[in-house]
Amino acid sequence: MANKKKEEPIILITNDDDITSKGIRSLVEAVKGLGKVVVVAPDKPQSGMGHAITIGSPLRMNKLNIFGDIEAWQTSGTPVDCVKLAVDKILHRKPTICLSGINHGANHSINVIYSGTMSAAMEASIEGIPSIGFSLLDYKADADFEASKHIVRTIVTEILQQKTPDKHLLLNVNIPAVPLKEIKGIKICKQAYAKYDEAFDERIDPQGKKYYWLTGEFKNFDKSTDTDVWALQRNYVSVVPVQFDLTNYTLKKQLEKSKLFK
Amino acid sequence: MANKKKEEPIILITNDDDITSKGIRSLVEAVKGLGKVVVVAPDKPQSGMGHAITIGSPLRMNKLNIFGDIEAWQTSGTPVDCVKLAVDKILHRKPTICLSGINHGANHSINVIYSGTMSAAMEASIEGIPSIGFSLLDYKADADFEASKHIVRTIVTEILQQKTPDKHLLLNVNIPAVPLKEIKGIKICKQAYAKYDEAFDERIDPQGKKYYWLTGEFKNFDKSTDTDVWALQRNYVSVVPVQFDLTNYTLKKQLEKSKLFK
Numbered sequence: 151m152a153n154k155k156k157e158e159p160i161i162l163i164t165n166d167d168d169i170t171s172k173g174i175r176s177l178v179e180a181v182k183g184l185g186k187v188v189v190v191a192p193d194k195p196q197s198g199m200g201h202a203i204t205i206g207s208p209l210r211m212n213k214l215n216i217f218g219d220i221e222a223w224q225t226s227g228t229p230v231d232c233v234k235l236a237v238d239k240i241l242h243r244k245p246t247i248c249l250s251g252i253n254h255g256a257n258h259s260i261n262v263i264y265s266g267t268m269s270a271a272m273e274a275s276i277e278g279i280p281s282i283g284f285s286l287l288d289y290k291a292d293a294d295f296e297a298s299k300h301i302v303r304t305i306v307t308e309i310l311q312q313k314t315p316d317k318h319l320l321l322n323v324n325i326p327a328v329p330l331k332e333i334k335g336i337k338i339c340k341q342a343y344a345k346y347d348e349a350f351d352e353r354i355d356p357q358g359k360k361y362y363w364l365t366g367e368f369k370n371f372d373k374s375t376d377t378d379v380w381a382l383q384r385n386y387v388s389v390v391p392v393q394f395d396l397t398n399y400t401l402k403k404q405l406e407k408s409k410l411f412k
Numbered sequence: 413m414a415n416k417k418k419e420e421p422i423i424l425i426t427n428d429d430d431i432t433s434k435g436i437r438s439l440v441e442a443v444k445g446l447g448k449v450v451v452v453a454p455d456k457p458q459s460g461m462g463h464a465i466t467i468g469s470p471l472r473m474n475k476l477n478i479f480g481d482i483e484a485w486q487t488s489g490t491p492v493d494c495v496k497l498a499v500d501k502i503l504h505r506k507p508t509i510c511l512s513g514i515n516h517g518a519n520h521s522i523n524v525i526y527s528g529t530m531s532a533a534m535e536a537s538i539e540g541i542p543s544i545g546f547s548l549l550d551y552k553a554d555a556d557f558e559a560s561k562h563i564v565r566t567i568v569t570e571i572l573q574q575k576t577p578d579k580h581l582l583l584n585v586n587i588p589a590v591p592l593k594e595i596k597g598i599k600i601c602k603q604a605y606a607k608y609d610e611a612f613d614e615r616i617d618p619q620g621k622k623y624y625w626l627t628g629e630f631k632n633f634d635k636s637t638d639t640d641v642w643a644l645q646r647n648y649v650s651v652v653p654v655q656f657d658l659t660n661y662t663l664k665k666q667l668e669k670s671k672l673f674k
Contacts, residue, residue: 200463200492201525208615208623230462230526231626238610239624260538262658263463264492276522276607305673320660336673340659345538348500353470361470364496389673391663396524397602398582401653411567411598411651 159185159246159310162236166196166229166266173252176295178217180302189222190236199266202228229270248274248281252298255289258324258378259344272394275320288327297330301387322390326382337386342377344370421447421508421572424498428458428491428528435514438557440479442564451484452498461528464490491532510536513546514560520586520640521606530584534656537582550589559592563649584652588644599648604639606632
């Protein structure tokens with residue numbers, strides 16, 4: 151931004167809970183005045199959509215007037231579609247930063263893989279846009295985002311103050327569901343090694359046919375003290391730097407040495 | 413498998429193109445005789461679904477009889493749902509290995525992020541199941557999978573011969589669309605740094621309203637000679653070891669040193 155000192159930052163906001171959720175409204179409020187805010191978000195809940203894109207059917211966009219003087223569009227697509235549409239069809243350029251959330255519910259540890267919130271942020275990162283996903287550890291529709299708004303504003307202000315925000319900056323920020331005075335600080339963390347133990351809930355429909363609801367119990371296998379789960383359990387905000395290079399370099403070296411596939 | 417010498421391997425097969433595609437049939441044929449094969453795959457195309465899971469609606473499963481004496485189930489879910497259903501409701505245990513594909517079309521470089529094929533394999537890896545996604549660089553419905561079948565059988569045979577297949581083994585295998593005699597070998601690679609330049613195709617529907625089709629041009633920014641794209645361009649099969657820990661450890665170190673968020 152060294153050459154663009156007088157240019158107002160453009161802040162693209164999206165989410166996965168849908169454009170009418172309290173979380174995205176709180177995110178808009180949190181960054182008000184820090185730049186020109188444009189909202190492009192899904193018209194329906196898209197939680198758990200991961201990095202899905204829409205390739206078999208076309209997309210729709212509609213301009214909404216639900217955030218006062220802030221430009222806002224709802225789309226029929228996934229969170230990742232929203233970022234693509236925003237860059238190509240709405241902004242016609244890359245925004246200064248992309249913010250996703252505030253998600254109703256945790257996106258720590260393995261949740262980063264399933265999360266539409268974080269996939270939208272990752273899509274922006276693939277485009278070379280500094281990007282942050284925010285999640286509050288409270289899935290309720292009327293969750294209290296007051297402390298989250300303060301945390302969001304602190305982090306976004308710091309990033310925007312950097313002379314040249316790293317275009318590969320991609321952060322997964324999770325916020326404990328406690329009042330601001332109980333938050334102990336902000337910790338840089340790694341993604342905890344955890345998973346869900348699935349247990350599908352099997353039911354019988356009125357026609358006598360079986361159907362299945364996905365349920366699961368969260369299991370944290372990671373005992374280290376620099377994980378997001380560790381920090382959140384102690385009322386820290388966790389910040390995990392994320393990347394989209396999925397190469398397992400340790401396994402790559404092992405396989406290169408092994409006789410496999412020679 | 414040291415303690416289970418006499419136990420037949422259980423091979424779970426899934427895909428994202430749907431259970432009736434030529435690619436999954438070719439995968440089943442490729443591994444015939446290497447173990448007990450069970451197919452659990454989507455009932456409709458799920459390309460580009462990434463790591464999406466179904467949490468807002470229930471799932472259905474139906475047993476099919478389209479692979480001769482091989483047990484096969486179609487589900488109404490995403491590729492990731494298929495793996496979860498297979499482990500919890502069909503196998504009632506972890507399979508020895510999970511194979512996904514053979515995808516009609518490339519899943520090299522950044523495609524790994526969007527790919528339902530690779531997300532299914534990754535879900536199995538999260539569950540602690542050695543897992544491989546296979547893709548042929550030919551998206552046509554009637555693509556020629558003969559060379560691919562040979563490659564698949566070679567790789568799967570080698571993995572199953574290991575005393576204890578690494579439960580974190582997760583491979584993204586891409587196969588060039590050339591006859592077997594033109595394939596130069598199998599190369600262990602890293603994920604190329606590449607992206608799509610989006611250009612939505614804007615159209616007007618019969619009611620006069622706009623709609624948008626996602627299109628994009630593939631751009632490879634990676635000049636290094638150990639990437640999957642590099643290998644495939646030279647008619648090698650590319651094998652990228654993949655991980656689901658998305659932590660950017662380089663950026664983590666930088667942020668820990670910086671004054672950000674202190």
